[in-house]
Amino acid sequence: MKKFFITTAIDYANGSPHLGHAYEKVLTDVIARFRRLMGDEVFFLTGLDEHGQKVQQSARARGIAPQTFVDELAVEFQELCRRLDISNDDFIRTTQERHKAVVRRILQELYDKGGIYKADYKGFYSTRQEQFLQEKDRNEDGSWPEIFGEVTEITETNYFFKLQKYQQWLIDYIRSHDDFIIPRFRQKQVLEFLSEPLNDLCISRPRERLEWGIPLPFDEAFVTYVWFDALLNYYSGVADKPGFWPADFHVIGKDILVPPHAVYWPIMLKAAGLEPPKALLVHGWWSINGAKMSKSTGNFIEPVAFAEQYGVDALRYFLIREMSIGQDSDFSLQQFLNRYNAELANDLGNLVNRTLNMTNRYCGAVVPAAGSAGEPESELKALWEKTRDEVIALNEEFQFHTGLERAFGFIRAINRYAEQRAPWKLAKSEDPADRATLETTLATMAEALRLAVALLEPVMPRAAGRVAELLGASRDGAWRERLAWGDSLAGAKVGKTAILFPRPNVA
Ligand code: MSP
Numbered sequence: 001m002k003k004f005f006i007t008t009a010i011d012y013a014n015g016s017p018h019l020g021h022a023y024e025k026v027l028t029d030v031i032a033r034f035r036r037l038m039g040d041e042v043f044f045l046t047g048l049d050e051h052g053q054k055v056q057q058s059a060r061a062r063g064i065a066p067q068t069f070v071d072e073l074a075v076e077f078q079e080l081c082r083r084l085d086i087s088n089d090d091f092i093r094t095t096q097e098r099h100k101a102v103v104r105r106i107l108q109e110l111y112d113k114g115g116i117y118k119a120d121y122k123g124f125y126s127t128r129q130e131q132f133l134q135e136k137d138r139n140e141d142g143s144w145p146e147i148f149g150e151v152t153e154i155t156e157t158n159y160f161f162k163l164q165k166y167q168q169w170l171i172d173y174i175r176s177h178d179d180f181i182i183p184r185f186r187q188k189q190v191l192e193f194l195s196e197p198l199n200d201l202c203i204s205r206p207r208e209r210l211e212w213g214i215p216l217p218f219d220e221a222f223v224t225y226v227w228f229d230a231l232l233n234y235y236s237g238v239a240d241k242p243g244f245w246p247a248d249f250h251v252i253g254k255d256i257l258v259p260p261h262a263v264y265w266p267i268m269l270k271a272a273g274l275e276p277p278k279a280l281l282v283h284g285w286w287s288i289n290g291a292k293m294s295k296s297t298g299n300f301i302e303p304v305a306f307a308e309q310y311g312v313d314a315l316r317y318f319l320i321r322e323m324s325i326g327q328d329s330d331f332s333l334q335q336f337l338n339r340y341n342a343e344l345a346n347d348l349g350n351l352v353n354r355t356l357n358m359t360n361r362y363c364g365a366v367v368p369a370a371g372s373a374g375e376p377e378s379e380l381k382a383l384w385e386k387t388r389d390e391v392i393a394l395n396e397e398f399q400f401h402t403g404l405e406r407a408f409g410f411i412r413a414i415n416r417y418a419e420q421r422a423p424w425k426l427a428k429s430e431d432p433a434d435r436a437t438l439e440t441t442l443a444t445m446a447e448a449l450r451l452a453v454a455l456l457e458p459v460m461p462r463a464a465g466r467v468a469e470l471l472g473a474s475r476d477g478a479w480r481e482r483l484a485w486g487d488s489l490a491g492a493k494v495g496k497t498a499i500l501f502p503r504p505n506v507a
Contacts, residue, residue, distance in 0.1 A: 004040040005244040006032055007234050009252045010049040010092065013073040014058045017080045018293060019286050019331060020253065022303035023319050027283060027400075028251045029086045030320055033458040034395050036087075037479035043244050045237040046081065047092035048074050052226030053130045053205075056212040066212045070095060083304045085312055085461055092237045094214075094229055102236035103229055104217040106272050107203075111218050115162050115271045118219075121202060122155040130226065132202065159204040159222060166267040167198045173266065173276070181262060182281050182398065183326035186254070190262040201264060203228045231265045235274065246275040257282050281398065284328040301331065310504055313460040314340055320459050321404045337504060344501040347411050348452075352467055352500055354418060355445045359494045362427050367446045367472070368439035369490040377444050380417050381485050383410060384451055388483050391455055400459065407455050414448045417441075446471055446489050454482055463500055470495040 008028045011021050025046060032044040050070040059069035074093055081088055092099060110116050123132040128149030138144060144151045171194050174180055174187060181187045204222035205213060213223030238244040252261055257280065266276040288299050307315045318336050321343075323329040359367060373381070387410040394403040418441070426438040450473045457464040457479070468475050472492030475482065 001039065001041040003243050004032075004035045004042045005238060005247045006035070006042065006044050006249045007237070007247055007251065008046040009250075009256060010047040010094065010230055010233050011077060012052075012054065013048045013050045013070040013077075014054045015295070016073075017077055017303060018295075019288065019301045019303055020293070021077075022080065022084060022315075023286055023323070024251060024253065024283065025081060025086045025088075026084060026316050026319050027325070029084075029088070030316075030400055030458045031249070031251070031281075031398070032087055033461065037457060038392075039478065039480075042089070043238060043241060044088045045090050045092060045234070046086070046088045047090075047233055047237070048077055048094065049226070049230045049233075050074075050093055050095045051213045051223075051229055053127065053210055053212070056210065059212075067095065080304055083307055083312065084316065090237055092233050094233055098239065099233060099236040100214050102239050103214050103224060103232050106232060106235075106268075107224065107228075108217045110161065110271055113271075116159050116203065117162070118157065118159050120155060120157050121160075123153065124151050125154050126151050130205075134199075156206060156209075158202045158206070159216060159219070160200040161203045161228070161268070162271070163201045163264070163267050164198045166270055167194060169270060170194060170263065170266055174262075180276075180279055181257070182279055185326070186257060186282050190258055193258045193263065198263070201225075201228070227260050227264060228268070231260060231268060234265075234277070235269075247277040249279050249281045250277050251281045251283065254282050254284055281325070283325050284323065286323070286329055286331050288331045290330055290332070310336070310340065311501065313463045314344055314501065317344060317404070317460055320400045322401065324401050325398050333506075337506065340501065340504060343408055345503065347408055347415065348463075349499070349501040351411060351415055351418075351445075351449060352470065353497045354415075355442070355449050356470060356494055356497050358423055358427075359442050359446065360496065362423070362438060363442060365494050367489040367492045367494060368443050370443035370447070370487050371436045371440040373440070373444075374437075376417055376420055377440065380413060380444060380448055383413050384448060384485055388451070388455060395458070404456075404459060407452060410448075410455075411452050414445060414452065417448070418445055443487065443490065446492075446494070447485065447487070450489060451483060451485065454479070466498065466500065470498055 006028055008024050011017065028044065032042050036042045048070065055070060056066055059066040062069060078091055081091065121132065125132050126148035129147065133144065133148060133151060171191065174190060178184065181190060203225045204216055205225060207221050207223060210223055213226065214229050216222045216224060234247055234250060235245060250261060261280050269276050287293065288301060291299050293300055318339055321339060359365060387406050391403040391406050394406070421437065421441040423438050423441045426434045426441065450468065450471050453464045453467040471489060472494055473489060
């Protein structure tokens with residue numbers, strides 16, 4: 001079995017989960033489920049980024065200890081995973097001892113090798129962004145952009161990690177590994193960043209300014225810079241699992257590609273004598289109703305509440321169907337409802353009901369054996385084989401939105417097939433030939449539906465499981481084999497009708 005290690009970014013523990021967090025977890029989950037179905041041994045890691053100034057500030061604002069604060073959020077984020085059917089194998093928190101031990105070990109090793117040095121640093125510091133700023137960060141008129149909040153000039157003694165030493169190595173590495181950054185167009189942005197000389201990275205914060213972090217093992221008057229700490233989660237998460245490093249994919253948003261994931265992280269690993277991850281999969285950002293999501297203006301979606309109202313599978317479906325990886329996308333309730341009604345309730349939901357109803361009515365709730373196939377059956381089977389191969393190929397390339405489009409194209413073809421054969425008319429005939437066609441039609445519909453929902457398993461695990469159960473279909477055995485057109489349902493007892501996607505209750 002091929003080992004496959006995939007991660008999400010670890011979310012900042014300074015507020016409740018939002019749609020962006022939900023999307024990244026669903027996307028990663030779809031990949032993880034797909035790889036498992038393809039036969040890989042998958043390890044799927046997600047978690048929480050719990051140190052740093054923002055967390056310390058948020059906890060203070062609430063008048064509670066940072067640990068208490070992050071403990072509450074960890075419950076909320078883990079609940080998010082559970083409620084969205086995220087199949088993560090582990091949930092790492094950067095305050096866990098297993099993580100801190102790895103961070104200390106790597107820091108000590110780098111320090112011993114001379115990769116970390118102490119120096120004075122004078123510069124403009126943004127408290128809000130927890131970073132020293134550079135001249136190029138200024139607005140044209142010399143002021144600092146608003147996102148930095150209050151900016152003050154300070155001098156500090158700190159520890160620095162030698163980034164620049166590896167700049168050329170990184171450029172060469174990226175140039176010779178075309179599949180390191182996906183989608184490929186983002187590579188340019190990274191190489192542009194690397195065309196300027198890199199500064200070494202300040203990886204410490206004096207304790208008097210920031211308490212809430214991992215103390216440096218070689219100087220306890222300092223804590224570790226939050227990005228240096230957070231990035232290492234990917235490695236500490238599998239420290240006790242031989243064979244999983246390097247990660248196959250880190251799934252991240254476009255805002256954290258440069259510099260943390262594309263520059264700091266590979267260099268940190270290189271300096272520590274570890275292999276870089278095989279690839280960074282970079283997704284775009286969601287806006288809501290055309291605007292940036294923001295809790296304060298109410299342009300915000302609570303993913304758990306949304307899934308409760310409209311269904312987990314419907315939310316997962318929409319997120320994956322709507323966004324083409326790499327591009328930005330907009331979440332509007334209207335567009336969600338359009339897809340829900342047309343694709344989930346009509347195309348898929350009605351097909352399930354039609355198939356079950358007629359099998360109950362005309363065949364005593366038992367799927368008949370398919371007789372000899374006519375042209376419509378052969379055409380549908382050929383379309384299935386084409387769709388299946390295309391969808392698998394698209395999934396391998398992370399084109400899940402197109403994969404879903406194709407899968408639903410097949411679902412609509414099953415509906416058209418039913419219209420063409422019109423089993424409800426055949427059922428009225430006394431002619432044994434019509435009876436035979438009726439049975440073939442219902443057998444074909446059931447088989448095609450079984451296959452279509454098997455293809456949807458990574459995206460809509462609940463609906464797929466429910467339909468398989470209603471059709472009396474077994475889900476044992478390798479997925480690829482289950483995707484072969486056959487007569488496996490003949491004799492299966494089907495369930496009564498079920499409303500998979502009820503008309504949504506829109507207030
Ligand atoms: N804690 C850091 C990541 C450390 S990884 C070693 C962080 N956290 S975050 O909570 O701000 O963001 C977590 C992930 O959510 C990031 O990949 C980010 O791109 C993603 N998203 C945050 N808002 C988003 C949208 N509006 N849309 C899509 N994804 C977005 O960054």
